[in-house]
Amino acid sequence: MNALRFLARIVFGGVFIAASLSKIADPALFAQYVDAYRILPAILVNPTALILPWVELLCGAALAVGVLGRGAAMILNILAVGFLAALGHAWWHGLDISCGCFTLGEKGGSLSLSLLRDAGVLALGLFVLSGQFRRPRRGGLLLD
């Protein structure tokens, strides 16, 4: 079980690291995606586009290497819930947009598929979070 939690932590952190890279490379383009969701007021669009990818990267890395893991797991789960809500909002309102979750400039893509994927990521995240707050068993293998 510990090995499974260890693996889950690496994968969950890795997902966010992977998602952050193209956004960090092109914040102006990412800002367009953030704007297209029509959730945030205009004044918050650019700060979000600039800071959010770094939160993903640093928390993903922290979780993967096991430093500040509980805080990182907490933040990434909150983000996963937020992303799911944003996607759900876009899907519900029939917005014709790309997810902008991983690769910016991705062709078309289906919002419902993105929703499913993000739900899977969240499930993984909750598993990781529960592991971060679990007391280690006396004499148990301390992998996290």
Added chain:
Amino acid sequence: MSRHRFGVGTEAFLLLALSLVAAIAANGLRPSPLPWWRDGGAAAMEKSLFLAKAGTPSLKAEEALQLWNAREAVFVDARSPAMFVAGHIPGAVNVTLDPMAGEDILTQADRLPKDRRLVIYCDNLACPKSKDLAEALKQLGFTNLMVLLDGLEGWQAVSGPLDMGDKGGRP
């Protein structure tokens, strides 16, 4: 004995603070930093950047409206048939890469005149369908293509008219 040096809240705060510092530093080191707060100029810059990436000439909604009034272009709606029925630019032809459309792109493109200017649009600035369709039509030998930058959202912002239903086509 606790194996954690900090509380959860402190850990989260540290990570967020580090992210903020990294974001400020990385953006500051960028050759053309993204402005932290949007103003008109910044928004315009972002739009032109987005279009340069799309690789297709573009026009603004006001220019599109002029072309439409003068009947100087055929408007192409790149969204799904369902969205087209819900509201489109009057006279627009629905041509979509959507696999649910029932017709492939070759058949649909046959309905478009090659000798006229085509103005392609989808929902808004960030929707990819107009840019994707422009690419596809370019491959099929269409040369006089333009993408309506803000899509239907910009069109409505300049009070462009809309039609509903599945009757389109004014080539």
